């Protein structure tokens with residue numbers, strides 16, 4: 001791949017998904033895109049780039065963008081966020097939402113569904129306290145492919161062995177040959193939608209809790225700040241934002257402030273007096 005091909009691909013990825021590749025990630029691009037090029041009947045990356053530059057290659061460009069996303073995830077990833085959900089977030093919301101009895105949770109960049117389903121299982125474990133509540137969990141991702149897997153809720157032995165307590169496997173999954181499928185009642189708790197975080201997401205409505213984990217690490221600071229600002233505009237003033245272990249708002253935005261003593265958990269900053277609207281979305285096609 002020539003430096004020009006690499007720069008072209010970097011530009012497309014930044015524009016379409018926010019992925020901010022440094023100048024030395026050619027190996028990553030090659031390892032992901034050479035197989036894709038071959039599958040498309042092309043000799044290699046130069047031919048792939050040429051085809052993308054020509055007209056009518058929208059589907060191929062989408063495939064390139066999706067191939068470059070990192071979809072690594074697993075059930076109850078990092079454990080602590082789900083402890084926070086069970087021990088801090090849910091008790092607070094059970095109290096504050098007692099009269100309206102609704103709860104809306106968004107798993108932004110949900111990949112293959114393990115995060116929203118972990119949230120669903122946490123809530124199911126609190127079924128007695130949540131009886132009569134209207135619960136909505138929304139899982140979104142840029143990639144249609146991961147969303148298809150999410151909707152099916154079917155996982156390999158390897159995937160259910162990563163992070164999922166055995167009691168929950170037995171309780172909420174059915175074995176199908178060598179695979180495991182989440183029971184329909186857990187699957188029905190999550191609605192999936194394709195959504196690019198660079199684009200307007202105000203149409204999703206307002207949320208009490210947002211999990212936005214292990215995706216902002218791939219973006220540059222300007223994009224990250226923009227997404228934080230727009231999450232602040234869809235989260236309730238007493239809602240909570242859960243970030244990944246390597247992500248933080250500190251020193252980046254004052255739209256949120258850390259929840260005391262709970263690593264990774266944030267709340268909208270009341271001193272900001274709510275979101276400033278309208279908010280500009282990052283350009284993405």
Ligand SMILES: C[S@@+](CC[C@H](N)C(=O)[O-])C[C@H]1O[C@@H](n2cnc3c(N)ncnc32)[C@H](O)[C@@H]1O
Pocket residue numbers: 016017018019069070071072073074077108109110111112115140141142143146195196197198212213214215244
């Ligand atoms: C590493 S996974 C994180 C999954 C899950 N949140 C977790 O922490 O386990 C990152 C996900 O972000 C998605 N993604 C990347 N760029 C995105 C964008 N611009 N908008 C929405 N999703 C995006 C990818 O498709 C991928 O599934």
